[in-house]
Amino acid sequence: MRLTLLSRAYCHLCDEMLAAAAPLAAAAGVTVQVIDVDADPELERKYGDRVPVLIAGDAATGSEICHFRLDPARLKAALAVPAAAG
Secondary structure (H helix, E strand, O other), X not given: OEEEEEEOOOOHHHHHHHHHHXXXXXXXXXXXXXXXXXHOHHHHHHHOOOOOEEEEOOOOOOEEEEEXXXXXXXXXXXXXXXXXXX
């Protein structure tokens, strides 16, 4: 499993979500890929100002865990899903 964090360079909420999610992901042996929505026109159009967004899987096909603020319970639940199902 991989987590994807949709972010932007000047977003303090994005920095906060990464700082909060990274230790939980690391404890589960999961990596967090950070993608700048402003570098991808399709993602920027889809998410606009609704960042940060934490996704289980990749940005195109994954499922949203939370946005704006980390939801630790939802992240822990997503991390508990077997890798083959995620």
